[in-house]
Amino acid sequence: MAREFALIDRYFARPTPSAALGPGDDCALLQPTPGMQLAVTTDMLVAGTHFLPDAGPWNLGWKTLAVNLSDLAAMGARPRWVTLAGALPEADEGWIAAFADGFFACAGEYGVEVVGGDTTRGPLNLCVTALGEIEPGRALRRDAANVGEQIWVSGRPGLAALGLAQLQGRVALPEPWPRLCIAALEKPQPRVALGQALVGVASAAIDVSDGLLADLGHIARQSGCAAAVRLVQLPHLPKGESYDAALRKLALECQLAGGDDYELCFTAPVAQQQTIAAIAARLDLPLWPIGEMTAGRPGEVTVFDPEGQAVEFQHKGFEHFG
């Protein structure tokens, strides 16, 4: 008994001033802010499916929390509390300490408290549930985009998938891309401030965790619209004339269909363009208008090349049971 609880107490029980009761009882007790809605999300990360089995524990701790905060960001919610459940094949104290350090570094960066958890023996598996708050009726849902609105994306989707390809030796990226891409894969930055800034500005939002086209397809389907994406408006990746054709093709595939990015894709009326530009400047985060919602078949996403011709892609997203 002592050993399990000592490990948990030592590394995961940190002060939780925002909770009425933190870890150590059957439940945590939380006092929601009066009048606010709760945004709730859960994500499970499995070794071999979501991260390389030899992933460093600090980065893994960071990412385990970051991917959940990304879902709160995609609703425009303010992160408040999280629970963490983990199955570990063994009680390796060094690994647990480094994992906890990474997890709490992310928690501190984004202002959430770890109010509960569960540790058990089993194949490595990490499950976080995150709770955020948002004013009723203000959340950035997937189903509220409208025909004629612009489609935007933050940062540079595709970096994470390129980073994975680099780590797996499937590509040798030119400088400075290896470092950028591996950082995007291993230590993603959930766009929490962006999500909150977009409340009242964007009509719909989603995080790009399954790939840009797949996630934009979710917005389109749930909003009853189609979407048009223009290749020339996508942010720069290794795809210029100076790179070889194989790398340009891989970069484009990663950009359109690479999973594991945690940028936000959102829609907004054209009239919001200046406001969005100001948000980008304030957050020092590039926001790219990449196309527009159209009146086509609901859920259909069409990609147009520089000549205005529709192009086809085979891999539209990340599929666990595909």
Added chain:
Amino acid sequence: MAREFALIDRYFARPTPSAALGPGDDCALLQPTPGMQLAVTTDMLVAGTHFLPDAGPWNLGWKTLAVNLSDLAAMGARPRWVTLAGALPEADEGWIAAFADGFFACAGEYGVEVVGGDTTRGPLNLCVTALGEIEPGRALRRDAANVGEQIWVSGRPGLAALGLAQLQGRVALPEPWPRLCIAALEKPQPRVALGQALVGVASAAIDVSDGLLADLGHIARQSGCAAAVRLVQLPHLPKGESYDAALRKLALECQLAGGDDYELCFTAPVAQQQTIAAIAARLDLPLWPIGEMTAGRPGEVTVFDPEGQAVEFQHKGFEHFG
């Protein structure tokens, strides 16, 4: 893409009238009841550690939710919402359908809605986070027992561990115990109504998931008291004179230290005895006074035999990393 989402949509997306937004977006949106506190708990179940690898999917679905509702019960909270994350080695539709049936049967029985989830490929692992509501300051914590109060337990702790022994062929229980014990193991009944009835009556509570002595030890340690348990006051299990000595010994060990029961152990002032008897009658659930909190060394639990002599036990609870 289609297949994963189709499976989830088909079996887990059911109406969620109590949620402002149910499954299908980045987050669920919930409107907490004004003035109430949230009770939050998470439990992860792993094949081989928490259930037999060949456990039937219906019962497993039931139990996956039930063990989480038991934590809400132990705080006296009213269950409201849950999320479910699962890793599955394969997308076996029959298994998923039966698991979902069991999970939703438990959800319906206890009035909770499944508002979010995550499905992924991996070694079988099930993680639930449950949210309940309780009036501020009224939760049944572990740290509020007092010297002189009675210790109570509901139902018959030990049944689940005996059921496991029966299934594993380590014992051949006499009738009618096999059916009762296996049901306690496979389809535990979280004491949700009892927990809510004890608000304002009990001083402290915990669910008996790690074994009676271990869990009572948590109350004692966190409350700064010791505890005395009297063997003659424990509820009946196969331990009478008519059973052989080995079975009597196993039954006693299961009763005191068997994990995986989801009864409540609670403390209350002696003056609450009649109120507690009335709760037992109303819920048709036996509640047994099994000892009292004492002024001894904080956290120490002593068991007394019929002659009033202290007895020693080696196994005080369930320990994953022991």
